[in-house]
Amino acid sequence: MLKPSLFMIATLMASDNVSAQLLQRDLADYNLQFGTSPARSMAQGLVKPASTESVHGGVDLSSDSGWYFGQWAPSMGLTASTNLEIDTYTGFKRSLTGNLGYEVGVIHYTFPDLATNDSHEVYAGLTLLGNRFGAAFSDDPGRRDSTLFADFGTVPMLDFGVRMKVGSHQLDTPYTIGDDTEVRGFSDWSVQLSRAFMGVDLNFIYSDSSLRGPECVAYSGQNSWCDSTVVIQAQRALF
Structure with a gap:
């Protein structure tokens, strides 16, 4: 897993009254995104996307084949009431037709500042006629x-x-x-x-x-x- 310091470099600042911003760049067969909200639709809908403080962000790298990898920090732990959290994810997303697609993936939750075990969550989703449906399951301590x-x-x-x-x-x-x-x-x-x-x-x-x-x-x-x-x-x- 990438070190927290690498993720912090990719993090952008955003206040609660500012809409999410996104920076994007194509690198050969890969697409690189930096943003203040999760770049993945399933990560945004199913895992833990809520931001607990004013500084949060993430990085996402995806390939034309459908595989992707990224990290997202809903909290940088800069206030006394919050802790640093880093969510590392990987998955596969594919469109079968213009109106049908699917996605599967797994997320690893890490809390470097806490004496607690890391946890995992698996998720899967279906896109149908512009609608998204999904499910996620985690077996945490x-x-x-x-x-x-x-x-x-x-x-x-x-x-x-x-x-x-x-x-x-x-x-x-x-x-x-x-x-x-x-x-x-x-x-x-x-x-x-x-x-x-x-x-x-x-x-x-x-x-x-x-x-x-x-x-x-x-x-x-x-x-x-x-x-x-x-x-x-x-x-x-x-x-």
Whole structure:
């Protein structure tokens, strides 16, 4: 795996109110990309793309044959509440026809600043008539996570991009809360509506989980919050 220092050189700075930027260059039969959001569609939809601080980015190298390799850091660990995370991935992507394609891959999660074991996640996806469907599974220390993902693109009737995600999380050791209730597992889900308006990218995100009240202390899923939450985002590129 590439050293963290190499990845940091490739990282670009972006604040939360700036849309993702991308630099791209062709090198013979290869395409090299540097950006502030994951370059891979499945990495962007299924793995852990959320940025936890203002500095994040990645590098992606793909070949005409369909093989690709890259690294992505959702956090550079520059604040007291965050830690350096490096996600290294490789996979294969192929279009069978103009309306049908598939993708498979694996991601290795590394946390250099933490005394924790690395983890892996395998994913696979299908592109059909402009829609993307995928699934991912990870067997991490102490837990197992499964994710289903669907991106329907822009729905004509709504004129919004629609993206949905559902996750299932099973804990090897039950989490005990104050009243001796044990949480052995939980599920969560999210729906995102996106639309460009006068140069501004608007996102409306609804997320929720199966945990309620005091059970939320056991939550460690794909959403930022355990309870039912609605988030409205507005992003505009500066260049």
